[in-house]
Amino acid sequence: MTTFIATIEHVVKGPVWGCQDCGQCVLHSTGMTCPMNCPKTLRNGPCGGVRENGHCEVKPEMKCVWLKAYDRTQDWPLPATWKAEYNHLRPPVDNRLKGTSSWKNFFTKRDRWTPTGWKNSTDESVAQGVDH
Amino acid sequence: MSTLEHKLMNTTETVFTAEFHTLDGNGLEKAKKYADRFQGWFDGVNATDNTAAHAHVSNVASAIAMKQLGLEPILQVVCRDKNRLAQQADIMGASMFGVENFVALTGDDVTAGDEPEARRVFDTDGPQLVRLMSTIKRGEYMSGRKIDPAPHMFIGAVENPGAPPFEYRVQRVAKKYAAGAKFLQLQICYHQDRLEKFCAGVRDAGLAGKIAIIPTVVLVKGPRPLNFMHNSVPGIDVPADQIARVEKATDPAEEAYLQTLEFAQHALAQPAVRGLHITDFRNDDTLERLMTDLGRVREITTNSSTTNEVKDDHAYSA
Numbered sequence: 001m002t003t004f005i006a007t008i009e010h011v012v013k014g015p016v017w018g019c020q021d022c023g024q025c026v027l028h029s030t031g032m033t034c035p036m037n038c039p040k041t042l043r044n045g046p047c048g049g050v051r052e053n054g055h056c057e058v059k060p061e062m063k064c065v066w067l068k069a070y071d072r073t074q075d076w077p078l079p080a081t082w083k084a085e086y087n088h089l090r091p092p093v094d095n096r097l098k099g100t101s102s103w104k105n106f107f108t109k110r111d112r113w114t115p116t117g118w119k120n121s122t123d124e125s126v127a128q129g130v131d132h
Numbered sequence: 133m134s135t136l137e138h139k140l141m142n143t144t145e146t147v148f149t150a151e152f153h154t155l156d157g158n159g160l161e162k163a164k165k166y167a168d169r170f171q172g173w174f175d176g177v178n179a180t181d182n183t184a185a186h187a188h189v190s191n192v193a194s195a196i197a198m199k200q201l202g203l204e205p206i207l208q209v210v211c212r213d214k215n216r217l218a219q220q221a222d223i224m225g226a227s228m229f230g231v232e233n234f235v236a237l238t239g240d241d242v243t244a245g246d247e248p249e250a251r252r253v254f255d256t257d258g259p260q261l262v263r264l265m266s267t268i269k270r271g272e273y274m275s276g277r278k279i280d281p282a283p284h285m286f287i288g289a290v291e292n293p294g295a296p297p298f299e300y301r302v303q304r305v306a307k308k309y310a311a312g313a314k315f316l317q318l319q320i321c322y323h324q325d326r327l328e329k330f331c332a333g334v335r336d337a338g339l340a341g342k343i344a345i346i347p348t349v350v351l352v353k354g355p356r357p358l359n360f361m362h363n364s365v366p367g368i369d370v371p372a373d374q375i376a377r378v379e380k381a382t383d384p385a386e387e388a389y390l391q392t393l394e395f396a397q398h399a400l401a402q403p404a405v406r407g408l409h410i411t412d413f414r415n416d417d418t419l420e421r422l423m424t425d426l427g428r429v430r431e432i433t434t435n436s437s438t439t440n441e442v443k444d445d446h447a448y449s450a
Protein backbone atom coordinates (compact mmCIF):
# COMPACT_ATOMS: atom_id res chain seq x y z
CA MET A 1 0.00 0.00 0.00
CA THR A 2 2.81 2.37 0.99
CA THR A 3 4.63 1.68 -2.27
CA PHE A 4 1.38 2.13 -4.14
CA ILE A 5 0.84 5.61 -2.64
CA ALA A 6 4.46 6.54 -3.33
CA THR A 7 4.07 5.47 -6.96
CA ILE A 8 0.89 7.49 -7.47
CA GLU A 9 2.53 10.48 -5.79
CA HIS A 10 5.57 10.20 -8.00
CA VAL A 11 3.45 9.93 -11.15
CA VAL A 12 1.50 13.05 -10.19
CA LYS A 13 4.25 15.22 -8.72
CA GLY A 14 7.17 14.08 -10.88
CA PRO A 15 6.19 15.63 -14.22
CA VAL A 16 4.36 18.67 -12.84
CA TRP A 17 6.59 19.81 -9.98
CA GLY A 18 9.82 17.96 -10.76
CA CYS A 19 9.41 15.98 -7.52
CA GLN A 20 12.65 14.46 -6.26
CA ASP A 21 10.95 12.15 -3.72
CA CYS A 22 12.51 13.70 -0.62
CA GLY A 23 9.49 12.44 1.33
CA GLN A 24 8.93 15.71 3.22
CA CYS A 25 7.14 17.94 0.79
CA VAL A 26 7.38 21.72 1.23
CA LEU A 27 5.94 22.67 -2.18
CA HIS A 28 3.05 24.60 -0.64
CA SER A 29 5.43 26.92 1.23
CA THR A 30 7.77 27.48 -1.71
CA GLY A 31 5.36 28.79 -4.32
CA MET A 32 4.83 25.24 -5.62
CA THR A 33 8.49 25.11 -6.63
CA CYS A 34 10.45 22.06 -5.53
CA PRO A 35 13.63 23.23 -3.77
CA MET A 36 15.18 19.82 -4.33
CA ASN A 37 15.66 20.91 -7.95
CA CYS A 38 18.17 23.48 -6.74
CA PRO A 39 21.52 21.79 -7.45
CA LYS A 40 22.52 22.59 -3.86
CA THR A 41 19.14 21.33 -2.57
CA LEU A 42 18.75 24.55 -0.54
CA ARG A 43 15.48 24.68 1.38
CA ASN A 44 15.71 28.21 2.74
CA GLY A 45 16.16 30.54 -0.19
CA PRO A 46 18.67 31.35 -2.89
CA CYS A 47 22.43 31.13 -2.53
CA GLY A 48 24.69 34.09 -3.26
CA GLY A 49 25.60 32.77 -6.69
CA VAL A 50 22.44 33.71 -8.59
CA ARG A 51 23.54 35.20 -11.89
CA GLU A 52 22.75 38.69 -13.12
CA ASN A 53 20.04 37.29 -15.42
CA GLY A 54 18.45 35.35 -12.55
CA HIS A 55 19.87 32.04 -13.67
CA CYS A 56 21.52 29.38 -11.55
CA GLU A 57 25.17 29.46 -10.53
CA VAL A 58 25.52 25.74 -11.19
CA LYS A 59 23.26 25.32 -14.22
CA PRO A 60 23.45 28.58 -16.18
CA GLU A 61 20.71 27.43 -18.57
CA MET A 62 18.18 27.12 -15.74
CA LYS A 63 16.40 29.93 -13.89
CA CYS A 64 17.28 29.86 -10.19
CA VAL A 65 14.71 27.69 -8.43
CA TRP A 66 14.38 30.27 -5.68
CA LEU A 67 13.66 33.11 -8.09
CA LYS A 68 10.85 31.03 -9.49
CA ALA A 69 9.64 30.25 -5.98
CA TYR A 70 9.77 33.92 -5.01
CA ASP A 71 7.91 35.12 -8.12
CA ARG A 72 5.25 32.47 -7.81
CA THR A 73 4.72 33.15 -4.11
CA GLN A 74 4.08 36.79 -5.00
CA ASP A 75 2.04 36.25 -8.16
CA TRP A 76 0.09 33.01 -7.83
CA PRO A 77 -3.26 32.93 -6.02
CA LEU A 78 -2.01 30.63 -3.27
CA PRO A 79 -3.66 30.45 0.17
CA ALA A 80 -2.39 33.19 2.51
CA THR A 81 -1.22 30.60 5.06
CA TRP A 82 0.98 28.99 2.44
CA LYS A 83 2.44 32.35 1.44
CA ALA A 84 3.12 33.18 5.06
CA GLU A 85 5.14 30.01 5.40
CA TYR A 86 7.50 31.08 2.64
CA ASN A 87 9.92 32.71 5.06
CA HIS A 88 9.81 29.98 7.69
CA LEU A 89 13.06 28.27 8.53
CA ARG A 90 12.72 24.80 7.05
CA PRO A 91 14.74 22.16 8.94
CA PRO A 92 17.47 20.06 7.34
CA VAL A 93 16.15 17.16 5.30
CA ASP A 94 15.57 13.88 7.11
CA ASN A 95 17.53 11.67 4.75
CA ARG A 96 15.74 8.55 5.94
CA LEU A 97 12.58 9.70 4.20
CA LYS A 98 14.08 9.76 0.72
CA GLY A 99 11.90 7.76 -1.66
CA THR A 100 8.95 7.46 0.72
CA SER A 101 5.55 9.03 0.17
CA SER A 102 5.35 12.57 1.50
CA TRP A 103 1.56 12.28 1.41
CA LYS A 104 1.70 9.40 3.86
CA ASN A 105 4.37 11.19 5.92
CA PHE A 106 2.13 14.24 6.03
CA PHE A 107 -0.90 12.34 7.30
CA THR A 108 1.13 10.39 9.88
CA LYS A 109 2.98 13.63 10.81
CA ARG A 110 6.23 11.74 10.26
CA ASP A 111 7.45 14.67 8.13
CA ARG A 112 7.17 17.01 11.12
CA TRP A 113 9.75 15.10 13.13
CA THR A 114 12.98 17.01 13.84
CA PRO A 115 15.86 16.05 16.12
CA THR A 116 15.57 17.17 19.75
CA GLY A 117 18.37 19.77 19.61
CA TRP A 118 16.80 21.38 16.57
CA LYS A 119 13.35 21.31 18.14
CA ASN A 120 14.64 22.95 21.32
CA SER A 121 16.22 25.76 19.30
CA THR A 122 13.08 27.80 18.88
CA ASP A 123 13.27 31.43 17.76
CA GLU A 124 12.64 32.32 21.41
CA SER A 125 15.34 30.12 22.94
CA VAL A 126 17.82 31.39 20.35
CA ALA A 127 16.84 35.02 20.96
CA GLN A 128 17.46 34.64 24.68
CA GLY A 129 21.10 34.42 23.65
CA VAL A 130 22.41 32.16 26.39
CA ASP A 131 25.89 33.34 27.26
CA HIS A 132 28.44 31.10 28.85
CA MET B 133 34.03 37.31 24.90
CA SER B 134 35.83 37.98 21.61
CA THR B 135 36.88 41.50 20.65
CA LEU B 136 34.55 41.33 17.68
CA GLU B 137 31.60 40.43 19.88
CA HIS B 138 32.50 43.02 22.48
CA LYS B 139 32.81 45.85 19.95
CA LEU B 140 29.64 44.92 18.09
CA MET B 141 27.48 44.21 21.10
CA ASN B 142 28.75 46.70 23.69
CA THR B 143 30.12 49.65 21.72
CA THR B 144 29.31 51.70 18.63
CA GLU B 145 32.82 51.36 17.25
CA THR B 146 33.33 50.47 13.62
CA VAL B 147 34.82 47.00 13.28
CA PHE B 148 37.18 45.72 10.63
CA THR B 149 37.44 42.11 9.56
CA ALA B 150 39.50 40.51 6.83
CA GLU B 151 39.86 37.37 4.85
CA PHE B 152 42.89 35.30 5.84
CA HIS B 153 44.91 34.07 2.90
CA THR B 154 44.48 30.49 1.85
CA LEU B 155 47.33 28.25 2.99
CA ASP B 156 48.90 25.43 1.04
CA GLY B 157 52.58 24.53 1.07
CA ASN B 158 54.66 26.03 3.87
CA GLY B 159 51.41 26.71 5.67
CA LEU B 160 52.70 27.74 9.08
CA GLU B 161 55.48 29.89 7.73
CA LYS B 162 53.10 31.72 5.42
CA ALA B 163 50.48 32.00 8.14
CA LYS B 164 53.08 33.80 10.22
CA LYS B 165 53.85 36.31 7.45
CA TYR B 166 50.19 36.99 6.79
CA ALA B 167 49.49 37.28 10.51
CA ASP B 168 52.24 39.89 10.85
CA ARG B 169 50.65 42.00 8.12
CA PHE B 170 47.20 41.76 9.71
CA GLN B 171 48.30 42.15 13.32
CA GLY B 172 46.61 45.04 15.08
CA TRP B 173 44.39 46.09 12.18
CA PHE B 174 41.48 43.69 12.48
CA ASP B 175 38.89 42.69 15.04
CA GLY B 176 38.45 39.33 13.39
CA VAL B 177 39.96 37.43 10.50
CA ASN B 178 38.09 34.78 8.51
CA ALA B 179 39.59 31.31 8.45
CA THR B 180 38.17 30.31 5.09
CA ASP B 181 36.70 26.91 4.36
CA ASN B 182 37.95 25.64 0.98
CA THR B 183 37.27 28.99 -0.60
CA ALA B 184 35.94 29.00 -4.18
CA ALA B 185 35.65 25.21 -3.91
CA HIS B 186 39.42 24.66 -3.96
CA ALA B 187 41.04 22.43 -1.33
CA HIS B 188 43.45 24.23 1.03
CA VAL B 189 44.61 23.95 4.63
CA SER B 190 41.39 23.43 6.58
CA ASN B 191 39.38 26.19 8.19
CA VAL B 192 39.89 24.69 11.66
CA ALA B 193 43.67 24.33 11.27
CA SER B 194 44.10 27.89 10.01
CA ALA B 195 41.84 29.24 12.77
CA ILE B 196 44.00 27.51 15.38
CA ALA B 197 47.16 28.82 13.70
CA MET B 198 45.74 32.35 13.76
CA LYS B 199 44.86 32.02 17.39
CA GLN B 200 48.42 30.95 18.16
CA LEU B 201 49.77 33.85 16.10
CA GLY B 202 47.72 36.39 18.01
CA LEU B 203 44.93 37.06 15.50
CA GLU B 204 41.29 36.66 16.37
CA PRO B 205 39.86 34.05 14.02
CA ILE B 206 36.35 33.87 12.61
CA LEU B 207 35.73 30.25 11.66
CA GLN B 208 34.00 30.09 8.32
CA VAL B 209 31.91 26.94 7.89
CA VAL B 210 30.43 26.12 4.48
CA CYS B 211 27.82 23.51 3.59
CA ARG B 212 29.38 22.19 0.39
CA ASP B 213 31.93 19.70 1.68
CA LYS B 214 30.70 18.29 4.96
CA ASN B 215 27.53 16.88 6.39
CA ARG B 216 25.98 18.05 9.65
CA LEU B 217 28.01 15.64 11.77
CA ALA B 218 31.30 16.91 10.39
CA GLN B 219 30.18 20.54 10.69
CA GLN B 220 29.38 20.05 14.36
CA ALA B 221 32.73 18.33 14.90
CA ASP B 222 34.58 21.25 13.27
CA ILE B 223 32.74 23.81 15.37
CA MET B 224 33.45 21.88 18.56
CA GLY B 225 37.06 21.27 17.54
CA ALA B 226 37.74 24.93 16.86
CA SER B 227 36.01 26.02 20.05
CA MET B 228 38.23 23.63 22.02
CA PHE B 229 41.14 25.85 20.93
CA GLY B 230 39.38 29.04 21.97
CA VAL B 231 37.80 30.05 18.66
CA GLU B 232 34.68 32.08 19.47
CA ASN B 233 33.56 33.69 16.22
CA PHE B 234 31.74 31.60 13.65
CA VAL B 235 30.26 32.44 10.30
CA ALA B 236 27.91 30.16 8.36
CA LEU B 237 27.83 30.09 4.56
CA THR B 238 26.09 27.97 1.99
CA GLY B 239 29.25 28.05 -0.13
CA ASP B 240 30.05 27.99 -3.83
CA ASP B 241 29.20 24.85 -5.70
CA VAL B 242 31.87 22.21 -6.39
CA THR B 243 31.67 23.18 -10.07
CA ALA B 244 33.26 26.55 -9.18
CA GLY B 245 36.48 24.82 -8.16
CA ASP B 246 39.24 22.73 -9.67
CA GLU B 247 37.67 19.40 -8.70
CA PRO B 248 34.19 19.76 -10.19
CA GLU B 249 33.80 15.98 -10.21
CA ALA B 250 33.59 15.93 -6.40
CA ARG B 251 30.36 15.03 -4.61
CA ARG B 252 28.53 18.09 -3.34
CA VAL B 253 27.11 17.67 0.14
CA PHE B 254 24.78 20.53 1.19
CA ASP B 255 23.30 18.37 3.96
CA THR B 256 22.44 21.71 5.58
CA ASP B 257 21.98 25.16 4.00
CA GLY B 258 23.22 28.55 5.27
CA PRO B 259 20.23 29.45 7.49
CA GLN B 260 20.03 25.89 8.85
CA LEU B 261 23.73 26.01 9.70
CA VAL B 262 23.18 29.26 11.63
CA ARG B 263 20.47 27.53 13.63
CA LEU B 264 22.69 24.50 14.14
CA MET B 265 25.41 26.80 15.52
CA SER B 266 22.82 28.35 17.85
CA THR B 267 21.89 24.88 19.02
CA ILE B 268 25.50 24.13 19.98
CA LYS B 269 25.71 27.53 21.66
CA ARG B 270 22.67 26.57 23.76
CA GLY B 271 24.55 23.47 24.85
CA GLU B 272 23.14 20.75 22.65
CA TYR B 273 24.13 18.87 19.55
CA MET B 274 21.52 18.56 16.83
CA SER B 275 20.40 15.28 18.36
CA GLY B 276 19.72 16.93 21.70
CA ARG B 277 22.79 15.33 23.33
CA LYS B 278 24.09 17.78 25.93
CA ILE B 279 27.31 19.75 25.66
CA ASP B 280 28.42 20.79 29.13
CA PRO B 281 29.78 23.40 29.38
CA ALA B 282 28.45 24.82 26.16
CA PRO B 283 31.07 26.64 24.08
CA HIS B 284 31.06 30.41 23.96
CA MET B 285 30.04 31.41 20.45
CA PHE B 286 29.44 34.59 18.49
CA ILE B 287 27.55 33.62 15.38
CA GLY B 288 27.35 35.31 11.99
CA ALA B 289 26.30 34.63 8.44
CA VAL B 290 26.78 36.08 4.97
CA GLU B 291 24.54 37.57 2.31
CA ASN B 292 24.94 38.85 -1.22
CA PRO B 293 23.21 42.22 -1.64
CA GLY B 294 24.19 42.31 -5.31
CA ALA B 295 22.49 39.16 -6.61
CA PRO B 296 18.82 38.74 -7.52
CA PRO B 297 16.16 38.58 -6.15
CA PHE B 298 17.20 41.86 -4.51
CA GLU B 299 14.16 42.58 -2.30
CA TYR B 300 14.16 39.02 -1.06
CA ARG B 301 17.74 39.32 0.23
CA VAL B 302 16.51 41.45 3.14
CA GLN B 303 13.96 38.78 4.10
CA ARG B 304 16.86 36.37 4.26
CA VAL B 305 18.61 38.68 6.70
CA ALA B 306 15.56 38.47 8.95
CA LYS B 307 15.59 34.69 8.65
CA LYS B 308 19.26 34.45 9.56
CA TYR B 309 18.79 36.85 12.44
CA ALA B 310 15.95 34.71 13.79
CA ALA B 311 18.19 31.65 13.38
CA GLY B 312 20.74 33.33 15.66
CA ALA B 313 23.09 35.42 13.50
CA LYS B 314 24.38 38.58 15.14
CA PHE B 315 26.52 39.83 12.29
CA LEU B 316 26.41 39.51 8.54
CA GLN B 317 29.41 39.76 6.24
CA LEU B 318 28.35 40.80 2.76
CA GLN B 319 29.63 39.60 -0.57
CA ILE B 320 31.54 42.29 -2.49
CA CYS B 321 29.01 44.46 -4.36
CA TYR B 322 30.11 46.83 -7.12
CA HIS B 323 26.64 48.35 -7.52
CA GLN B 324 26.36 51.09 -4.92
CA ASP B 325 22.63 51.47 -5.52
CA ARG B 326 22.05 47.80 -4.64
CA LEU B 327 24.02 48.09 -1.42
CA GLU B 328 22.11 51.26 -0.53
CA LYS B 329 18.74 49.58 -1.07
CA PHE B 330 19.82 46.49 0.85
CA CYS B 331 21.01 48.44 3.88
CA ALA B 332 17.93 50.69 3.83
CA GLY B 333 15.83 47.52 3.67
CA VAL B 334 17.59 46.08 6.72
CA ARG B 335 16.92 49.32 8.58
CA ASP B 336 13.27 49.46 7.47
CA ALA B 337 12.79 45.86 8.61
CA GLY B 338 13.77 47.00 12.10
CA LEU B 339 16.98 44.98 12.05
CA ALA B 340 19.52 47.78 12.42
CA GLY B 341 21.19 47.39 15.80
CA LYS B 342 20.12 43.75 15.96
CA ILE B 343 22.32 42.35 13.26
CA ALA B 344 25.56 44.11 12.34
CA ILE B 345 26.01 44.56 8.60
CA ILE B 346 29.61 44.29 7.41
CA PRO B 347 30.04 44.97 3.67
CA THR B 348 33.14 43.78 1.81
CA VAL B 349 35.67 45.67 -0.28
CA VAL B 350 38.44 44.08 -2.29
CA LEU B 351 41.92 45.47 -2.81
CA VAL B 352 43.06 44.74 -6.36
CA LYS B 353 46.04 45.94 -8.37
CA GLY B 354 44.40 46.48 -11.73
CA PRO B 355 41.51 45.62 -14.04
CA ARG B 356 42.30 41.91 -14.38
CA PRO B 357 40.79 40.72 -11.12
CA LEU B 358 37.77 42.94 -11.74
CA ASN B 359 37.24 41.25 -15.08
CA PHE B 360 37.81 37.88 -13.46
CA MET B 361 35.18 38.49 -10.79
CA HIS B 362 32.75 39.83 -13.35
CA ASN B 363 33.19 36.96 -15.80
CA SER B 364 33.93 34.00 -13.58
CA VAL B 365 32.31 34.47 -10.18
CA PRO B 366 28.55 33.90 -10.31
CA GLY B 367 26.73 36.44 -8.14
CA ILE B 368 29.28 39.21 -8.72
CA ASP B 369 28.60 41.77 -11.42
CA VAL B 370 31.10 44.56 -11.95
CA PRO B 371 29.61 47.42 -14.03
CA ALA B 372 31.52 48.17 -17.23
CA ASP B 373 32.24 51.77 -16.19
CA GLN B 374 33.92 50.58 -12.99
CA ILE B 375 36.20 48.26 -14.95
CA ALA B 376 36.88 50.92 -17.61
CA ARG B 377 37.78 53.43 -14.94
CA VAL B 378 40.69 51.27 -13.81
CA GLU B 379 41.55 50.01 -17.28
CA LYS B 380 41.83 53.46 -18.83
CA ALA B 381 43.61 55.16 -15.95
CA THR B 382 47.20 56.28 -16.48
CA ASP B 383 48.04 54.61 -13.19
CA PRO B 384 45.67 51.61 -12.91
CA ALA B 385 47.07 50.47 -9.56
CA GLU B 386 46.43 53.90 -8.02
CA GLU B 387 42.98 54.15 -9.60
CA ALA B 388 42.10 50.67 -8.31
CA TYR B 389 43.09 51.78 -4.83
CA LEU B 390 41.01 54.97 -5.04
CA GLN B 391 38.06 52.92 -6.26
CA THR B 392 38.34 50.60 -3.25
CA LEU B 393 38.62 53.53 -0.87
CA GLU B 394 35.55 55.15 -2.41
CA PHE B 395 33.51 51.95 -2.12
CA ALA B 396 34.70 51.52 1.47
CA GLN B 397 33.63 55.04 2.45
CA HIS B 398 30.32 54.63 0.69
CA ALA B 399 29.65 51.30 2.41
CA LEU B 400 30.49 52.66 5.85
CA ALA B 401 27.97 55.48 5.37
CA GLN B 402 25.02 53.11 4.89
CA PRO B 403 22.41 52.43 7.58
CA ALA B 404 22.81 49.28 9.72
CA VAL B 405 26.47 49.05 8.68
CA ARG B 406 28.81 48.44 11.62
CA GLY B 407 32.05 47.68 9.90
CA LEU B 408 33.97 46.62 6.86
CA HIS B 409 35.37 43.32 5.64
CA ILE B 410 38.53 43.52 3.56
CA THR B 411 39.76 41.02 1.04
CA ASP B 412 43.30 41.85 0.05
CA PHE B 413 44.43 40.53 -3.31
CA ARG B 414 47.23 43.09 -3.62
CA ASN B 415 49.55 42.08 -0.82
CA ASP B 416 51.27 45.44 -0.82
CA ASP B 417 51.27 48.57 1.30
CA THR B 418 47.76 49.61 0.24
CA LEU B 419 46.28 47.53 3.05
CA GLU B 420 47.90 49.81 5.58
CA ARG B 421 47.03 52.84 3.47
CA LEU B 422 43.38 51.87 3.27
CA MET B 423 43.10 51.27 6.99
CA THR B 424 44.79 54.59 7.71
CA ASP B 425 42.63 56.47 5.19
CA LEU B 426 39.58 54.98 6.91
CA GLY B 427 40.77 56.34 10.23
CA ARG B 428 41.80 53.10 11.82
CA VAL B 429 44.75 53.22 14.20
CA ARG B 430 46.84 50.11 14.38
CA GLU B 431 46.50 48.61 17.84
CA ILE B 432 49.92 47.06 18.17
CA THR B 433 53.17 47.10 16.30
CA THR B 434 55.11 44.07 15.21
CA ASN B 435 58.71 43.61 14.28
CA SER B 436 57.98 42.49 10.78
CA SER B 437 57.39 44.96 8.02
CA THR B 438 53.75 45.41 7.08
CA THR B 439 54.62 46.15 3.50
CA ASN B 440 56.25 42.77 3.11
CA GLU B 441 55.07 41.43 -0.22
CA VAL B 442 53.89 37.87 0.13
CA LYS B 443 53.60 35.78 -2.99
CA ASP B 444 50.09 34.50 -3.39
CA ASP B 445 48.90 32.27 -6.20
CA HIS B 446 45.23 33.00 -5.79
CA ALA B 447 43.24 33.25 -8.98
CA TYR B 448 42.19 36.82 -8.23
CA SER B 449 45.75 38.11 -7.95
CA ALA B 450 46.65 40.63 -10.54
Ligand code: SF4
Pocket residue numbers: 037038039040041042045046047048049050051055056057058059063064065066067
Ligand atom coordinates in the same frame (compact mmCIF):
# COMPACT_ATOMS: atom_id res chain seq x y z
S1 SF4 C 1 21.43 29.77 -8.05
FE1 SF4 C 1 19.45 29.16 -7.19
S2 SF4 C 1 19.03 27.11 -8.02
FE2 SF4 C 1 21.20 27.54 -8.39
S3 SF4 C 1 22.30 26.66 -6.64
FE3 SF4 C 1 21.90 28.80 -6.08
S4 SF4 C 1 19.91 28.76 -5.03
FE4 SF4 C 1 20.13 26.79 -6.08
